[in-house]
Amino acid sequence: MVMFSQRISQQLQQRQQAGLSRQLQPVTQLNNGELIDQQQQRLVNFSSNDYLGLAQDPELQQAWQLGIAKFGCGSGASPLVTGFSSAHADLEAQLCEWLGFERAILFSSGFSANQAMLFGLMQAGDVLIQDKLNHASLMEAGSLCAAEMQRFKHNDIAHLEQRLPSQDNKPCLVVTEGVFSMDGDQARLSAIESVCHQHQAWLAVDDAHGIGVLGDNGTGSCAAAGIKPNILVVTFGKAFGLSGAAILCDRNTGDYLTQFARHHVYSTAIPPSQAYALSHAVKMIQTQQWRRDKLNDLNECYADQCQKLAGYVATKTPIKPFIYGSVNKVMLASEKLKQAGFWVGAIRPPTVAQNSARLRITLTANHSQAQVQQLAQCLIQLAQERSILQTSDMSFKSAACIDAACTDALCSKETATNELGIRGGM
Numbered sequence: 270m271v272m273f274s275q276r277i278s279q280q281l282q283q284r285q286q287a288g289l290s291r292q293l294q295p296v297t298q299l300n301n302g303e304l305i306d307q308q309q310q311r312l313v314n315f316s317s318n319d320y321l322g323l324a325q326d327p328e329l330q331q332a333w334q335l336g337i338a339k340f341g342c343g344s345g346a347s348p349l350v351t352g353f354s355s356a357h358a359d360l361e362a363q364l365c366e367w368l369g370f371e372r373a374i375l376f377s378s379g380f381s382a383n384q385a386m387l388f389g390l391m392q393a394g395d396v397l398i399q400d401k402l403n404h405a406s407l408m409e410a411g412s413l414c415a416a417e418m419q420r421f422k423h424n425d426i427a428h429l430e431q432r433l434p435s436q437d438n439k440p441c442l443v444v445t446e447g448v449f450s451m452d453g454d455q456a457r458l459s460a461i462e463s464v465c466h467q468h469q470a471w472l473a474v475d476d477a478h479g480i481g482v483l484g485d486n487g488t489g490s491c492a493a494a495g496i497k498p499n500i501l502v503v504t505f506g507k508a509f510g511l512s513g514a515a516i517l518c519d520r521n522t523g524d525y526l527t528q529f530a531r532h533h534v535y536s537t538a539i540p541p542s543q544a545y546a547l548s549h550a551v552k553m554i555q556t557q558q559w560r561r562d563k564l565n566d567l568n569e570c571y572a573d574q575c576q577k578l579a580g581y582v583a584t585k586t587p588i589k590p591f592i593y594g595s596v597n598k599v600m601l602a603s604e605k606l607k608q609a610g611f612w613v614g615a616i617r618p619p620t621v622a623q624n625s626a627r628l629r630i631t632l633t634a635n636h637s638q639a640q641v642q643q644l645a646q647c648l649i650q651l652a653q654e655r656s657i658l659q660t661s662d663m664s665f666k667s668a669a670c671i672d673a674a675c676t677d678a679l680c681s682k683e684t685a686t687n688e689l690g691i692r693g694g695m
């Protein structure tokens with residue numbers, strides 16, 4: 270017991286000293302792109318993944334309330350016992366029809382869906398190849414599953430091709446995100462699908478940040494790229510405004526995951542009222558095109574205002590990284606933005622690579638052009654302030670070493686030798 274206590278205290282202290290401790294901060298979300306923080310300050314929230322602005326929408330709230338009136342609160346059991354209801358079945362059918370797959374399996378989070386997919390599918394001797402910037406849930410599952418995991422350079426098709434087994438008959442799964450959570454860029458899905466096809470590898474796409482936002486009627490990154498992966502993971506905590514996830518696949522794979530995916534078999538099903546609300550969210554995503562149109566307008570507005578600034582990164586998605594490089598600079602920028610009335614998260618290593626600390630600005634359909642313009646003005650002003658440039662990074666060096674070591678430990682099963690880190694998600 271003493272050893273655990275000592276180790277826990279030591280690691281907390283190291284993190285604290287490195288300036289990398291994170292705090293839980295209770296906030297109240299409003300339905301106009303703002304939140305109220307602990308100090309009762311109203312801030313414009315540019316850190317949410319609620320891209321379509323559904324999380325606080327009265328129509329969706331009403332749907333969930335109706336779901337509770339119809340089905341009660343909890344599901345009471347795992348899906349294969351008595352936790353599966355007509356609301357779950359309807360949602361699965363609706364997802365299949367909308368996204369063009371034979372089966373959809375529901376999970377309580379994207380994290381567990383990704384773990385279920387990799388633990389369920391991969392066996393010893395199989396090959397798993399992931400984009401190096403994939404989310405922590407995929408990387409962690411990949412390093413813990415029975416297969417040999419390799420990573421290919423971000424969006425680098427030639428490197429992926431080198432990694433793909435040539436002649437042998439090993440089952441091989443390639444995994445990429447559709448939209449990368451920390452960079453907002455899009456996977457080269459058409460090229461990836463094509464090399465997978467040539468090498469008889471399966472392709473899985475985690476479209477947590479693309480579903481609802483991209484493609485006709487919000488059908489996501491794969492539909493927008495004109496491809497159909499073998500497996501599609503969609504999560505409900507972002508554009509759907511709720512939480513949970515689904516794996517979409519063919520009938521056989523769905524039957525297999527229903528039997529063998531442990532996160533499905535041994536975990537309480539999401540509440541039926543939530544499944545009911547999710548079905549309503551799907552309808553809102555399909556029919557309320559104005560939300561995606563608004564996002565596109567805000568995208569343009571942000572680009573017009575910020576594209577000349579150092580640190581600006583052009584993206585076609587609502588995720589707008591603004592790179593400061595050093596941890597001190599980004600922390601200071603985030604603090605100054607807060608003083609100016611904006612909540613913008615600072616993302617630091619090990620969530621992103623060393624020297625790429627950034628603001629992760631996210632736009633939502635709840636923002637107004639005026640809010641985006643005001644944020645841009647603050648970014649411009651910050652760029653002009655010399656105080657940020659003069660800030661020293663020295664105190665953060667040791668932290669980088671600690672986190673790099675953690676990352677290496679997590680990836681110890683990886684065969685490729687590289688400098689890569691594990692990404693957390695938002």
Ligand SMILES: Cc1ncc(COP(=O)(O)O)c(C=O)c1O
Binds near residue numbers: 380383475478506
């Ligand atoms: C790409 C990606 N996949 C999976 C997840 C995990 O999803 P969830 O938050 O539903 O657990 C995230 C979370 O941010 C993510 O960004």
